[in-house]
Amino acid sequence: MIKNCLYMYKKIWGYSKLRIILIFVVAFFAALNTCTDLLFFKFMIEGISEHRSYQYILVLIAIRLGILLLMQCVDNISNTVIFPFCDLKIKKGFSIELYKKVKDIDLIGFDNAKFYDKYSRAFNETEYRATGMLQTLSYVVSVTVQIIVVVITLAYINPVAILISIFGALVTAWANVVNTKAVYNYDLKKTKLFRGFEYIKRVFYIPEYSKDIRMTHLDQVMYKKFDRLTSDNRQVVKECAPKIAAVAISGSWAFNFLSVGVT
Numbered sequence: 001m002i003k004n005c006l007y008m009y010k011k012i013w014g015y016s017k018l019r020i021i022l023i024f025v026v027a028f029f030a031a032l033n034t035c036t037d038l039l040f041f042k043f044m045i046e047g048i049s050e051h052r053s054y055q056y057i058l059v060l061i062a063i064r065l066g067i068l069l070l071m072q073c074v075d076n077i078s079n080t081v082i083f084p085f086c087d088l089k090i091k092k093g094f095s096i097e098l099y100k101k102v103k104d105i106d107l108i109g110f111d112n113a114k115f116y117d118k119y120s121r122a123f124n125e126t127e128y129r130a131t132g133m134l135q136t137l138s139y140v141v142s143v144t145v146q147i148i149v150v151v152i153t154l155a156y157i158n159p160v161a162i163l164i165s166i167f168g169a170l171v172t173a174w175a176n177v178v179n180t181k182a183v184y185n186y187d188l189k190k191t192k193l194f195r196g197f198e199y200i201k202r203v204f205y206i207p208e209y210s211k212d213i214r215m216t217h218l219d220q221v222m223y224k225k226f227d228r229l230t231s232d233n234r235q236v237v238k239e240c241a242p243k244i245a246a247v248a249i250s251g252s253w254a255f256n257f258l259s260v261g262v263t
Contacts, residue, residue, distance in 0.1 A: 005133065008129065008130065008133055009133065009137070011093070011094070011130075012090055012130055012133070012134065014093070015089055015090045015092075015093035015094070016086040016089045016090050016093075018082065018086055019082075019083065019086035019087070019089075019090065019134065020134075020137070022078045022082060022083070022086075023134070023137055023138045023141055024141055024145075025074065025078070026074060026075055026078050026079075026138070026142075027138070027141045027142040027144075027145045027146075028145060029070065029071040029074045029075065030071060030075065030142055030145070030146065031142075031145040031146050031148070031149040032067060032071065032149070033067055033068060033071040034146055034149060034150060034153075035149045035150075035152075035153050036063070036064055036067045036068075037064070038150070038153045038154075039153065040060060040063075040064045043060055044057070044060055047060065087130070087131055087134075090130050091130065094130060136176070136180060139176060140173075140176070143172060143173065143176075171250065175247050175248070175250045178247050179244060179247040179248055182240065182243055182244045182247060183244060185240065186236070186240040186241075186244065189236045189240065190233070190236060193229055193232055193233045193236065196225065196229045197226070197229055200222050200225060200226055200229075203218070203222055
């Protein structure tokens with residue numbers, strides 16, 4: 001799995017280096033904002049308790065607002081302007097590569113169930129996998145940089161709070177890894193079911209079957225198959241979704257615990 005992820009990131013890097021570089025840039029400014037936020041309250045409280053001048057307080061506020069504005073500019077421009085263009089470029093690169101590979105495959109391969117599953121997943125992942133992996137990378141980089149910055153800052157402010165922060169960060173990282181694997185397995189199970197739904201749709205719109213649908217009970221057979229697939233899909237959701245939700249809640253709780261430790 002790690003090998004596949006590294007392969008995907010290598011491909012993404014080949015299609016759009018800017019997309020990955022900006023992930024680190026955005027994470028850096030987010031961490032800088034967190035560091036500034038922590039130090040701002042420390043210096044502000046010290047300034048008030050030590051009866052510093054209003055000029056000192058205003059300078060602190062100006063620095064805090066300036067870094068916050070800079071972080072928001074970098075984050076919003078990257079996410080709303082640059083990332084969409086990069087994602088389209090990445091999607092185009094993967095799609096062209098898949099089309100080149102598919103044209104060399106014998107048509108008989110499309111009748112093979114396992115091949116069709118892989119074929120469907122390949123094109124679905126062209127849409128979602130790269131974006132999902134970039135989001136995961138963004139999350140991991142952001143958390144890692146935040147941890148480093150927070151630990152250094154807390155070591156300066158209050159070393160005891162580091163233990164709480166590290167615990168929250170570890171649980172958050174664990175939850176992310178487990179959740180990624182659970183979502184992947186969930187998608188694998190759904191792919192087989194979606195192949196069945198696609199088959200039913202083809203039966204109803206292919207001209208060769210139109211007469212059979214009218215003259216025989218083929219439609220009833222398809223209805224039963226649809227009900228069975230729906231039931232199987234419900235079972236897959238019942239098996240996988242609660243685990244994904246539980247892990248996500250754990251990660252969210254740990255992140256909040258980390259925030260409490262920081263504050």
